[in-house]
Amino acid sequence: MRFPETFPELGTERLRLQALRADDAEALFAIFADPEVMRYWSRPPMRELAEAEALVADATAAFAAGDSFRWGLRSDAEDRVIGTCSLFHLDAQNGRAEIGYALRRPSWGQGLMQEALRAVIGYAFDARGLDLGRIEADLDPHNQASARLLERLGFAREGLLRERWTVAGVTTDSLIMGLLRREWRP
Ligand SMILES: CC(C)(COP(=O)(O)OP(=O)(O)OC[C@H]1O[C@@H](n2cnc3c(N)ncnc32)[C@H](O)[C@@H]1OP(=O)(O)O)[C@@H](O)C(=O)NCCC(=O)NCCS
Known part of the structure; x- marks a missing residue:
């Protein structure tokens, strides 16, 4: 793996995927404070704009440290972030990373995240990109939209880890899904 x-x-047909900027904080807050978006997330909805500002700062620092990527999704129609995709838990030795993503609610159901993830996965597997061999996802087994999206992209359901997350007092299992480079159909 070569970190850039x-x-x-x-870029995709409808989206530009770029680094997050400090002035994205308000748009990010609108996404990550929405209880519907956060229903199956690993932390509760944001309550203050400062949390979105911290998200941008953390993403910027994590890239600078060679730890992770977090792309802001901008549609061609408006210069406002409508979602994010990330690659984290990068493991250079074993050529793998974990993928994560969220989209603002009004933009669901238009195939936008599938389009964005195709670009991210392509970059992750490309020998001129990250040159990874495996991408994995850890999701709430009840998150049907997310599981369906990953299956569409070729991910396999690999296993269930029990009682792995506790968010706001509720404990949930993890469905682990994985995609290998040799299975990827761009
Ligand atoms: C998961 C998420 C990114 C999907 O984004 P999207 O752009 O709406 O996804 P797509 O339009 O590409 O649709 C993905 C598939 O899920 C299906 N789907 C959408 N909502 C669904 C629902 N509530 N139940 C079941 N399937 C659903 C779509 O029909 C589509 O399947 P298809 O290709 O067979 O038609 C979006 O719902 C989201 O941001 N959710 C909240 C954050 C989240 O849970 N992130 C993942 C954490 S693991």
């Missing part, structure tokens, strides 16, 4: 020096901007 400059943030890798990606």
